[in-house]
Amino acid sequence: MATLDQIDLNSLTIFAAVVEAGSFTAAADRLDVAKAKISVQINRLEHQLGLSLFTRTTRQMALTDAGRHLHEQCQPLLSGLRDALTQVGSQQDELTGLLRISASVSHASLAIAPAVAEFSRLHPQLSMDLRTGDRISDLVADGIDLSFRMGWLRDSSQRAIKLGEFQQYIVAAPSYLKKHGTPKLPEDLRAHQWIALSLLPTPLTWKISDANGNVHSLHMKSRMQVDSPTALLTLLQHGAGISAMEEMSSAAAIKAGKLQRLLPDYELPRGGVYAVLPPGRHIPVKVRAFIDFYKSFIKTD
CATH class of the missing domain: 3.40.190.10 (Periplasmic binding protein-like II)
Structure with missing residues (x-):
């Protein structure tokens, strides 16, 4: 096995890039070098260490136990070294x-x-x-x-x-409320057209708290779902239904009168x-x- 002074630091850098990128090809693209150079450096490093760092098949590549251990130990050190080098000769607050x-x-x-x-x-x-x-x-x-x-x-x-944390608001467009009515209690939401945000862990199950700390557990019914908060905002503004939105995304629409906050005396869980x-x-x-x-x-x- 090679000693520390015989190991090329560049080989360790390339090894870390292959692990993080997931393949020799992706690492070559990230480092802007030829794929052949990546293979040569990894083969040389494995020869110097006397260990196999990857198992290779025609379809995939995976770390061996030795490779995994080497990456866990070297990655933080390489990151620290890169930061130290970028700061040498620079002003104290300059980042590169x-x-x-x-x-x-x-x-x-x-x-x-x-x-x-x-x-x-x-x-x-x-x-x-x-x-x-x-x-x-x-x-x-x-x-x-x-x-x-x-x-x-x-x-x-x-x-x-x-x-930090953010609040969530239950909102709907004035046009929707004019047609379907405005819910006065959390339980009233079950009768409305809830738009589910599928990114959430439980998009149809909600817990709503009142001023006394009492929690109302609700399971909404939905025939419409979306996987984007931006698209959800558009659907709501076009009167497609009722849903919950975080305060940052809904604030401008509420201020402009495009959306109306519902059940303001109740609170959804903070995110x-x-x-x-x-x-x-x-x-x-x-x-x-x-x-x-x-x-x-x-x-x-």
């Missing part, structure tokens, strides 16, 4: 490199994009890549440094930092705003800097 951020379409439009614009002005040497989508992305496979999610995290093993990080012990400097900036940004916005 590329920061990839993901968020839902509505959250990105309303809050993340303005923050990215301001953060980019403060750090002109840093490149920003904002990716939007209402489906939860695979942070490692997609090369995402930081993801913002709203609601409830289904996977308790995720590394997440809670940034969380989270910064979700890829696996690993180390948080890169650029990621920590944006999280800290965004905390201040949403407080002063």
Whole structure:
């Protein structure tokens, strides 16, 4: 087995890229090098270590136990080394490199994009890549440094930092209420056309609390569902039914009179705003800097 001074650090960097990208081809695209170079470096590293790091078939590639252990130990160290190198010779507050951020379409439009614009002005040497989508992305496979999610995290093993909470409102368009009537009690919602947001863990089951803390458990009936909060907002504004929306996305429509908040004396469960990080012990400097900036940004916005 090779000693530490015989191991090419570049081989470890390429190894980490293959693991994170999921294949030699994807790693080559990410690093902008030939696939053949990736294969040569991995073969050389395996020869130096005297270990197989991947099992390869014609259809897929997977880490061996040795490969998995090596990645778990090396990835945080490589991230720390990259951060240290990018900061050498730079001003104390200067950030460089590329920061990839993901968020839902509505959250990105309303809050993340303005923050990215301001953060980019403060750090002109840093490149920003904002990716939007209402489906939860695979942070490692997609090369995402930081993801913002709203609601409830289904996977308790995720590394997440809670940034705040948001309220949910029950809303409908005035045109819908004029035709179908306005619910006065939580139980009245069962008789209305509920639009289900399929991204939620339980889109048809809701718990609504009154001012005394009493909880009303309701199971809605729905013949319409949608997988996007942005599309849900449009359906509601066109009088398609009643649903629950988080306050940030519905505030402008309520203020403009396009939607009306219902049952204001009752409260739905509050959701969380989270910064979700890829696996690993180390948080890169650029990621920590944006999280800290965004905390201040949403407080002063």
